[in-house]
Amino acid sequence: NSLAFLLVGSLWISWTFLPILLAVIALHEAGHFLAMRLSGYGNLSVFFVPGLGGMASGEKPDAGPWHKLFVYLAGPLPGIVLAVAGLAAMLSGGFQPPRWFLEFLLASLIINYLNLLPVSPLDGGRIVETFVFARYPRARFAFAALGVAALAGLGLALADKVLLVIAVLVSFSL
Secondary structure, three states, X not given: OHHHHHHHHXXXXXXXXXXXXHHHHHHHHHHHHHHHHXXXXXXXXXXXXXXXXXXXXXEXXXXXXXXXXXXXXXXXXXXXXXXXXXXXXXXXXXXXXXXXXXXHHHHHHHHHHHOOOOOOOOHHHHHHHHHHHOOOXXXXXXXXXXXXXXHXXXXXXXXXXXXXXXXXXXXXXX
């Protein structure tokens, strides 16, 4: 699965950046996996979606919204905290990492921050789903449609194939 991720991803991203991207995604998904394990989820697994990202999955039918929030935030927050700490140490002059590690810190900050956007299937979208749409189910379709339109518009404006692919995948949730 990781090899397929690297091969497909190499079509969009340089070979030197791919291992960094894979490490950022692996750290993110490991956070979700650990949070699910600590929360008593069963049937845990992690897999990579070639060229796009990864996904940790598990089952816990009685998981409440606060357990879900813990699991959703356990993916992006460790990467953001690590990136902010590493970049702060660099700016203070106490830490000069090799170039690849700086790229890892920047990618970790950007990818994990973007993952908190309130767009399904991103973690931010799952949080909105849990805390808003569970109470107001009619708003779900409008929100998803706006998310697809925003991603597609941004992808077209930036000529970014990855955003366009994500917009198409998110549109399947409609």
